[in-house]
Amino acid sequence: MTKKPTIAVIGAGKWGQALHFALSQKQETLITSRTPRDIKNFTDLQTALNCDYLIIAIPAQQLKSWLKENFVFKNQKVLVASKGIEASTGEFLNEIYADYVPSSNIGFISGPSFAAEVIQGLPCALVLNSTSKKLYQEFKPFFPSFIKTYYSTDVIGAEVAGAYKNVLAIASGICEGLNLGKNAQASLISRGLVEMQRFGKNFGAKKSSFIGLSGAGDLFLTASSPMSRNYRVGLGLAKDKKLDEILEELGEVAEGVKTSEAIYKLSKEYNIYTPIANEVKLILEGKSPQDSLKDLLNS
Numbered sequence: 027m028t029k030k031p032t033i034a035v036i037g038a039g040k041w042g043q044a045l046h047f048a049l050s051q052k053q054e055t056l057i058t059s060r061t062p063r064d065i066k067n068f069t070d071l072q073t074a075l076n077c078d079y080l081i082i083a084i085p086a087q088q089l090k091s092w093l094k095e096n097f098v099f100k101n102q103k104v105l106v107a108s109k110g111i112e113a114s115t116g117e118f119l120n121e122i123y124a125d126y127v128p129s130s131n132i133g134f135i136s137g138p139s140f141a142a143e144v145i146q147g148l149p150c151a152l153v154l155n156s157t158s159k160k161l162y163q164e165f166k167p168f169f170p171s172f173i174k175t176y177y178s179t180d181v182i183g184a185e186v187a188g189a190y191k192n193v194l195a196i197a198s199g200i201c202e203g204l205n206l207g208k209n210a211q212a213s214l215i216s217r218g219l220v221e222m223q224r225f226g227k228n229f230g231a232k233k234s235s236f237i238g239l240s241g242a243g244d245l246f247l248t249a250s251s252p253m254s255r256n257y258r259v260g261l262g263l264a265k266d267k268k269l270d271e272i273l274e275e276l277g278e279v280a281e282g283v284k285t286s287e288a289i290y291k292l293s294k295e296y297n298i299y300t301p302i303a304n305e306v307k308l309i310l311e312g313k314s315p316q317d318s319l320k321d322l323l324n325s
């Protein structure tokens with residue numbers, strides 16, 4: 027008799043728990059995190075790492091050290107659920123994972139997906155991005171009927187879109203918080219889409235990823251709703267709150283904060299025009315949002 031494949035989610039934050047809920051609809055799915063949680067099928071890290079299939083939902087900035095300290099490759103198939111770019115090095119997550127997992131064994135989840143809706147079983151569409159279609163075909167049956175999955179080979183496009191939209195969601199939250207109006211917000215979001223596509227093109231991303239679920243889909247979701255943590259950071263900044271205070275109140279990760287630093291660094295290094303992301307980075311460092319608005323309107 028063939029052994030049933032085993033599957034585990036690593037990271038029991040909002041997204042890890044939502045994915046655990048979703049995958050548990052069809053098969054037993056383990057979950058683990060740094061601190062024990064009262065969740066069905068919670069297990070220790072070693073048991074999770076011994077599973078055939080892993081979904082890793084650890085924030086982007088913690089990933090490098092987490093992999094170094096914990097990860098041992100045992101031919102597991104991995105889906106990455108994080109959305110961000112490593113700020114200290116400007117590395118994309120696929121570059122960080124490349125030291126641990128071969129490209130045939132790894133995929134990246136993208137698309138509009140608030141954990142709070144997924145954990146209620148509300149319908150949603152996700153893209154599984156991998157150079158290996160076989161990997162997609164192996165993961166696809168794990169997803170429940172309320173999640174429609176699509177396949178793309180554009181790993182870098184998905185990564186750029188998922189990370190960049192978090193920065194644009196901060197900008198959009200600022201726009202809302204300053205009561206600049208719906209015209210301004212729609213302009214910001216659509217110019218943001220052009221900006222993230224320009225940035226992605228530099229690294230080999232496909233245009234089609236930006237007009238699909240990974241780009242426009244996730245951007246429209248995150249940059250238009252206070253359900254987004256990044257959007258709420260923007261709302262707070264517009265009300266002159268200090269970043270530390272905003273993040274403490276949030277109590278969850280807002281990837282756009284550090285990703286704005288990474289984009290700033292990469293756009294300087296590769297000479298890419300990224301005006302909105304740059305202003306977000308400067309506002310996070312203390313520039314007044316009103317001054318940023320003037321600079322954006324006149325650039």
Ligand SMILES: NC(=O)c1ccc[n+]([C@@H]2O[C@H](COP(=O)([O-])OP(=O)(O)OC[C@H]3O[C@@H](n4cnc5c(N)ncnc54)[C@H](O)[C@@H]3O)[C@@H](O)[C@H]2O)c1
Binds near residue numbers: 060088092107278
């Ligand atoms: N929440 C969502 O709706 C959503 C949807 C799609 C993608 N994401 C992405 O998923 C990732 C995780 O987001 P989240 O919503 O679960 O965040 P969260 O703030 O709810 O939880 C983060 C989790 O990471 C764990 N963690 C933090 N530092 C760690 C470390 N050094 N080692 C091990 N574990 C560590 C925390 O214990 C926590 O369980 C982010 O990259 C986010 O952008 C989130």
Ligand SMILES: O=P(O)(O)OC[C@H](O)CO
Binds near residue numbers: 247253279
């Ligand atoms: O709450 P946010 O801003 O981290 O966004 C969550 C998801 O990435 C939406 O797809």
